[in-house]
Amino acid sequence: MISVNIEKAGYVQNQEIISNVYFKIQKGQLVGLIGSNGAGKSTTIKSIIGTMPFLKGKINKTENEIQTYVPEHPSFYHYLTLREHIRLKASLHHIPKEVYEKRAQDLLSLFNLDTKLDHFPIHFSKGMKQKAMLLFSFITEADFFIIDEPFIGLDPKATKDLLHLIEKERKRGACILMCTHVLDTAERYCDSFVLLHEGKILSQGNLEEIRQKAGLPSKPLLECFYKLQESEEALS
Numbered sequence: 001m002i003s004v005n006i007e008k009a010g011y012v013q014n015q016e017i018i019s020n021v022y023f024k025i026q027k028g029q030l031v032g033l034i035g036s037n038g039a040g041k042s043t044t045i046k047s048i049i050g051t052m053p054f055l056k057g058k059i060n061k062t063e064n065e066i067q068t069y070v071p072e073h074p075s076f077y078h079y080l081t082l083r084e085h086i087r088l089k090a091s092l093h094h095i096p097k098e099v100y101e102k103r104a105q106d107l108l109s110l111f112n113l114d115t116k117l118d119h120f121p122i123h124f125s126k127g128m129k130q131k132a133m134l135l136f137s138f139i140t141e142a143d144f145f146i147i148d149e150p151f152i153g154l155d156p157k158a159t160k161d162l163l164h165l166i167e168k169e170r171k172r173g174a175c176i177l178m179c180t181h182v183l184d185t186a187e188r189y190c191d192s193f194v195l196l197h198e199g200k201i202l203s204q205g206n207l208e209e210i211r212q213k214a215g216l217p218s219k220p221l222l223e224c225f226y227k228l229q230e231s232e233e234a235l236s
């Protein structure tokens with residue numbers, strides 16, 4: 001289980017960009033981190049992966065847990081091919097050759113990248129870059145996945161394949177935190193949600209609990225989110 005306890009975090013000492021962000025991700029759970037632009041989703045993710053310059057709080061994880069992060073913006077080494085990136089990622093995670101080659105082969109054919117092994121990802125299309133980043137992450141069979149805006153640039157088939165992969169990892173017992181603006185998909189696939197607004201948690205829970213808090217039974221997540229956001233703004 002992952003337990004996120006952020007009292008405050010910022011980009012300079014004592015700055016409070018986000019505060020009182022407390023939530024848990026149980027084994028096999030997919031949690032959606034939702035919020036408007038600037039709400040603090042990336043800041044929360046950076047706090048979890050340990051790259052925030054200022055963090056007061058603690059992220060509790062099981063010892064020796066493998067964590068993998070898929071950033072919103074793909075980034076690659078200019079002079080490494082797809083094959084070399086895969087090899088590098090596998091060596092960083094100490095995955096034996098026969099294991100990572102098998103995992104990579106399955107993912108390469110799923111994402112139609114099997115003919116691109118000797119190409120440079122830096123020259124891939126947007127969607128292919130996103131698929132390559134997902135591949136690097138999924139070959140690790142991590143315990144904890146942090147995935148930032150995974151659907152951007154993916155075609156409908158790749159989106160479906162990604163959701164299937166996420167489902168597989170959940171069944172294996174991985175904890176997954178997914179940050180997305182695609183609320184209709186999040187609504188269908190996430191077990192629970194953490195809704196952020198202006199650096200604070202607006203609401204959290206499963207869809208039923210969010211609907212109850214918004215006073216909108218059977219309404220979509222998007223409507224509940226807007227309603228909760230409006231109520232919060234009216235109070236402040």
Ligand SMILES: Nc1ncnc2c1ncn2[C@@H]1O[C@H](COP(=O)(O)OP(=O)(O)OP(=O)(O)O)[C@@H](O)[C@H]1O
Pocket residue numbers: 011017035036037038039040041042043044
């Ligand atoms: N590197 C940075 N230095 C200083 N302030 C930053 C930095 N990155 C983000 N911020 C500020 O932190 C706040 C939260 O931004 P954050 O990137 O966490 O939002 P977000 O919810 O991920 O938004 P988006 O949906 O647009 O990606 C914003 O006010 C933003 O201006």
